[in-house]
Amino acid sequence: MCSVKQSGWRADAARIVEELFPVAAPSYWDLLLDLRGLLLAGNDWRKTLDVFCSCRKRLEEDHYLPFYRLRRLLAVSLRLEAVNSGLPPWSLEELLQKRHKSFADIEKRIRRDCFELTPAGNTGVAVRVIEVASAIGI
Amino acid sequence: MSTAIANKPETSAVTKGLKTLLADSYALMGQTHLAHWNVEGPAFFQLHTAFQTQYEELFTAIDDIAERLRALDVFSPGGLQTLASLSSISEMASGPAPAKDFVAHLIEAHETLVATAHALRESAGEAEDLETQDLAIGRIQTHQKTLWMLKSFLKNL
Numbered sequence: 001m002c003s004v005k006q007s008g009w010r011a012d013a014a015r016i017v018e019e020l021f022p023v024a025a026p027s028y029w030d031l032l033l034d035l036r037g038l039l040l041a042g043n044d045w046r047k048t049l050d051v052f053c054s055c056r057k058r059l060e061e062d063h064y065l066p067f068y069r070l071r072r073l074l075a076v077s078l079r080l081e082a083v084n085s086g087l088p089p090w091s092l093e094e095l096l097q098k099r100h101k102s103f104a105d106i107e108k109r110i111r112r113d114c115f116e117l118t119p120a121g122n123t124g125v126a127v128r129v130i131e132v133a134s135a136i137g138i
Numbered sequence: 139m140s141t142a143i144a145n146k147p148e149t150s151a152v153t154k155g156l157k158t159l160l161a162d163s164y165a166l167m168g169q170t171h172l173a174h175w176n177v178e179g180p181a182f183f184q185l186h187t188a189f190q191t192q193y194e195e196l197f198t199a200i201d202d203i204a205e206r207l208r209a210l211d212v213f214s215p216g217g218l219q220t221l222a223s224l225s226s227i228s229e230m231a232s233g234p235a236p237a238k239d240f241v242a243h244l245i246e247a248h249e250t251l252v253a254t255a256h257a258l259r260e261s262a263g264e265a266e267d268l269e270t271q272d273l274a275i276g277r278i279q280t281h282q283k284t285l286w287m288l289k290s291f292l293k294n295l
Binding site: 061062064065068069072093097 | 231235236238239242243245246289292294
């Protein structure tokens, strides 16, 4: 595996994942490779967050600091939006403080918020992940 | 080796480095104080006490850094707004957070301080200002020791 030469938040995040390889059990390497690849070059943020949740569930207990750093990078770089809900985007900072098992779990939480916050109580809204441009270079 | 003080102290790299170190240390003291107040959970007593020891040490260090600036005939920056504008330490939200997040946040801040003190150590060395270099080395040692302690707390044995 080549070390990341790019710059920007995606490269920073991929570098943090790389630091996990020497300390994580080999049985987790495939999952970590997936996360690294998605962070570096992926365009499916739902999948990226899903794989992040999977890695976190398995590895955070023994490697808290790298996952804290990843959470911080993701939280300043991505926002979640409930499409056509009229509600402002959700910050990932608070959402990622909870140990969601998957992206579907995060989606469920947003739909529950929509139900509580919108007059129509819409629980079927689509959730979209947006990359925040200003996060580049943090 | 003799000790030299820069001819234009107000604009020298040493002065700028000292001001950054002062601002970052002040910001870290504020963040450590925040952690001391808001940390919760089973490790409360341990962390509450450890954070107090850390912000008290920083309070003394900040005085030393500011007084080094005065010894170089430079006025020290002060006030929350001014110091915040000079610092790159990020702030933690003041809401509830897992105790380990407070520790991880402070680790990142101490890492920034090590980098800031390293830069000051280098510029003080180039300016042959041994007293400032000694101060920077002392700060690096203290922050590295605190990093060891905080990182040890996060280990899951």
